Amino acid sequence: MSPEKKLISIVSPAFNEAPVLHIFHQNLIKIMNQMSDAYQWEMIFIDDGSTDATPDVLRELRRRDSTVKLIFFTRNFGHQAALTAGLKFAKGDAVITMDCDLQHPVSLIPRMLAEWEKGAELVLTVREKDRSAGLLKKLASGLFYRLMNALSSTPIKPASADFRLMSRKAVNAFLQFGEYHRFVRGMVSWMGFRTREVPYEPDARFAGTSKYTFRKMLTLAFDGITSFSVVPLRVSTILGILIFFGTILYAVYAIMVWFLKPYTLQIGWTSLLVTLNLLGGAILLFIGLIGEYVGRIYEQVKMRPIFLIDSTEGFEEEEAA
Incomplete structure (x- = not known):
């Protein structure tokens, strides 16, 4: 790695996302090549207990691209746990977390980095229009954020996403949290670092369906409310x-x-x-x-770990170096 260039880590959980991984990786490569004079990159994929061909596709990407690094969970521990694992392993001066289902536009990365370079420790993205979301999901999401902000002293921007940039200072602070039940959006907002917001319109889902079922969304809502309000x-x-x-x-x-x-x-x-x-x-x-x-x-x-790792690939070379 070039010592004069800043390292940017891309952290992306993957759960049964085999059909989209190649396209997502290609889109990231295009952005990286455009900014290769200023930054060096690492891509960290976390396989969250996938039951399809996701592990095989990830290993193929790793063989073709040395910037790809992989974390494999022993089972499905959930999106919030996968984000936490990626942040723990990321070494970048800035870390960008995003989903690999192609709904988080990689074209937003240069703007997020520009806000970071101006001094922002957190760069949050906020969905403006989500044509793929159904009426019920929109109503439930709006109700949750109104209820959350009414009950909690930690304000959370409605329609915010887990597509965000965190500076190294913010990542180090985040890793001090010890919660088992995690609501990452609330934890990030609670830290209070200098924040900038970037609006975006989600791209259409290329393949498959949302992995956030109604049950998972309800569990996340309970975790958010009980973690940040009495x-x-x-x-x-x-x-x-x-x-x-x-x-x-x-x-x-x-x-x-x-x-x-x-x-x-x-x-x-x-x-x-x-x-x-x-x-x-x-x-x-x-x-x-x-x-x-x-x-x-x-x-x-009970102090059980938030996740268990079956294996990793790509990090051993760094330790040896």
């Missing part, structure tokens, strides 16, 4: 206080009516059942909510 727990406390004082007021009202107009006081099963069901439902809801927090604490204190 407001849901406080809501249960506030609701309990309101019910307590409301019950006292109703008891005072009933006693007054009993003494002033004893024959007008009606005791009905309907109001009793409604009250019991309301309280019972609220209790079960908040017990479940507390369980979510306790479950995450339980998994955190």
